[in-house]
Amino acid sequence: MQNEQWKLFLAPYNQAVEELKVKLRGIRSQYELQHSNSPIEFVTGRVKPIASILDKSKRKGIPMENLEDDMQDIAGIRMMCQFVDDIKVVVNMLKSRNDLEIVEERDYITSKKDSGYRSYHVVARYPVQTVAGEKKLLVEIQIRTLSMNFWATIEHSINYKYSGNIPEDIKVRLKRAAEAAYSLDEEMSQIRGEVQEAQAIFSRKTENDRT
Ligand SMILES: Nc1nc2c(ncn2[C@@H]2O[C@H](COP(=O)(O)OP(=O)(O)OP(=O)(O)O)[C@@H](O)[C@H]2O)c(=O)[nH]1
Ligand SMILES: Nc1ncnc2c1ncn2[C@@H]1O[C@H](COP(=O)(O)OP(=O)(O)OP(=O)(O)O)[C@@H](O)[C@H]1O
Structure with a gap:
């Protein structure tokens, strides 16, 4: 694909990631306004870099024309929680939303990966409105605790350093x-x-200090 074609192909994925970040961060803000403990600590998102799409398509034998159906993480969202029990709350909250449809779940908390990786993965179909009409895209949502995130971030960079062959x-x-x-x-x-x-006491105190 040429540069322009990549831009066109990735534009709806960018839109999906930006929309979902706003929507899911909004839930945290609602909890904050109510001074109740949010099951969501913070939310990040990214569109998979082109080099990484090409690398994965080669590694997994996914032809370019099948990317939309067979590469589930071109649009990626990550939701961090303080406690392990919050993860189920977040998953149920995602299941109850009517703006996305869960198509797959992978529980790497009950069954951790060989590497030691733990997270709960959900793959959802999410509709974005484009000038050519509605387009439903796959989005990968990773839900994990802060501690799981700390480990995964470090392991990811070590893996990168050793090109996947960690000593x-x-x-x-x-x-x-x-x-x-x-x-x-x-x-x-x-x-x-x-x-x-x-945390509830601290949140009320900081609000009182501000007003
Ligand atoms: N740091 C780290 N992240 C992982 C690990 N395993 C999975 N992930 C994350 O989870 C994503 C893949 O989730 P999986 O459910 O394993 O998807 P998959 O299609 O079976 O496998 P991939 O080929 O890794 O995409 C990766 O893109 C990473 O972001 C791991 O061992 N370490
Ligand atoms: N669902 C996600 N939400 C937010 N960030 C993500 C998500 N998945 C991966 N990332 C981050 O995006 C960056 C680039 O990710 P990239 O897709 O190259 O890595 P990866 O997830 O390990 O890919 P692969 O599945 O190809 O091995 C990394 O910093 C990675 O941690």
Whole structure:
């Protein structure tokens, strides 16, 4: 594909990512206004870089004409939660929305990946309005705790550095670190009530300071 063709192909994906970021960040703001604890800590999103699309299509044998149907993560959203239990709340909230349709779920929390990776993945079909009419696109939504995100971000950069061939000793350390990150999640879950009460007090205090 030429540069112009890529721009045209990716434009609806950009739109989907921008729209979903606004919508999902809006949910957090609603919780904030009510001074109640949000199951969503923060939301990020990206359109897969062209080099990464080309690399993945080669790796997985996906022909260019099948990208729309067979590459599920061209539009990607990530939702970070404070607690493991919040992840189910977020997934159910996504399921109850009428602006997207969940087509696949992958639970890498109950069944972590070999690398140690944990996250909950949802693939959804999301409609964007284009000048040529409505277009339904696949969007990958990754839902994870802050601690899972910390691990995955670091592991992703190490993987990049070693082009996917991480030395065995580092792999072992990363797996150990993944378990440590999960222990942190479990410990924090034990004091969830305490943490949330403190955050509610702090949120009211900062609002009072502002007014
Ligand atoms: N850091 C990190 N991220 C991962 C790992 N496994 C999956 N991911 C993330 O999850 C996405 C893929 O999710 P999967 O459900 O494994 O999708 P897949 O099509 O089966 O596999 P991919 O070929 O990796 O896309 C990747 O693009 C990453 O963003 C991992 O071991 N480490
Ligand atoms: N669903 C997502 N939401 C937000 N950011 C994402 C999502 N998926 C990947 N990213 C981030 O986007 C950047 C580029 O991602 P890229 O698609 O090249 O990586 P990847 O997810 O590891 O891809 P692959 O599936 O091809 O191995 C990375 O920083 C990655 O962490």
